[in-house]
Amino acid sequence: MATPSKQKHDTAKPTPASLGISTMKPKFQQYALPSKRHESFTEASVPWPETSPVKVEDLVAAGLVNTGVGDSVRCYHCGGGLRNWETGDDPMEQHAKWYPTCQHVLITKGKTYIHCVEAGENHEHMSEQRSNSSSDNSASQQQQESMQAAAEFGYSEENIAIAASLFRERNVVSSKLRGSDLVSILMEMEDDPDLGLNVNVSESCSPTSPSNNADVEGDDLQNLVLENDRLKALYDCKICLDNRADVIFLPCGHIVSCPQCAPALDLCPVCRKSIMGLVKAQFANKRNYVDNDYGECDAL
Known part of the structure; x- marks a missing residue:
């Protein structure tokens, strides 16, 4: 009697990162909160250069910490360093460009943002076109x-x-x-x-x-x-009370904090379960860029 042979699956098993799930802990946990990263610029013994063409607020939002050496910064999560900033540089975009596997960029902006940066998309131009058309x-x-x-x-x-x-x-x-x-x-x-x-x-x-x-x-x-x-x-981040809470804690599924504050937590404040992963929620009433079948960035 003939027996069925085992089928080979060519499709590789998706990784958490490919699904937009952050499972890695920050390398410098002490700077996980935006307020601590901000202090590294404003309260450092070696002040941040006043002539820097990038704003401190943008650097903090991008997960970057002042190293005290010129305009050199380092990511609190992946540990990657950036320096020699020029006029027009977007800290988050540069972060995604040089360190596309960084979990801070992944949970803050999403994997599609990283793909668009790698493809050389101009996000300011894309946002302007989307704003005008809508x-x-x-x-x-x-x-x-x-x-x-x-x-x-x-x-x-x-x-x-x-x-x-x-x-x-x-x-x-x-x-x-x-x-x-x-x-x-x-x-x-x-x-x-x-x-x-x-x-x-x-x-x-x-x-x-x-x-x-x-x-x-x-x-x-x-x-x-x-x-x-x-x-x-109800949708405010329960940590900073400023940003929107749109990060899902895994495996419990609670939405408590924003992408900037979530990496600082080890336990869910609601159920006290260990946080094994983070994924950014995409609400149906929010306009987002999505990947189409050809790997291009389309606006919904």
């Missing part, structure tokens, strides 16, 4: 979100559209339409019914969902703002 869409999306928020207060589609048109008449074209501005105008219209007369309503000024008429009090808007602030705080 500015109109972003403004339109923000307007729709603001109008939907007003609709949740019970205002009619017609009044919301009139209020949006009034906002455009009162402000410059580049002004962003916020929900609080829209509700403020709607409350003005309640006090002065003639305010919305003879207003040319733009076709783009229409909420995407129907609503019922209801009275809105100032306290409701304040509660909405407070709730929005509370939800934003």
Whole structure:
């Protein structure tokens, strides 16, 4: 009887780094926190050169520490050194260029960023193009979100559209339409019914969902703002309280800190389990560069 032969798998088993997972510990753990790296520049016995063309904040964000020798710096994580900085240098980009396996760059920027740097992509140009191409869409999306928020207060589609048109008449074209501005105008219209007369309503000024008429009090808007602030705080890094918490601890899966603070932790602050790896979370509402099948960098 014939028996099946063992199949050979040509595809190599992916490594944690190839999956964007950081499993290595920093070589200089004492500089894992950004504040400690910053102190190496501001409180060093040999001051950082005032003529340096790169900002200290950018060097710190790139994981670099002042060595006290000229403009030489060293990464707290991989130990790689950089020096002879020139005008226009981006510390993070130079870090990724010369030390593409550094775990700090991997967890902070992601493996796709490293691939793009290796491919010689100009990130400032790419970001500018992406910003220009998406500015109109972003403004339109923000307007729709603001109008939907007003609709949740019970205002009619017609009044919301009139209020949006009034906002455009009162402000410059580049002004962003916020929900609080829209509700403020709607409350003005309640006090002065003639305010919305003879207003040319733009076709783009229409909420995407129907609503019922209801009275809105100032306290409701304040509660909405407070709730929005509370939800934003949930995503703040619990270490520095400044950056967004978007690093997943493995294996527990908790999201507690930002990429700058995560390497300083050995145990998860939530469950106290050992952190065996870190991976940067990519939220669905965030625009990111991704690798396509041809290894090129595309914008979502």
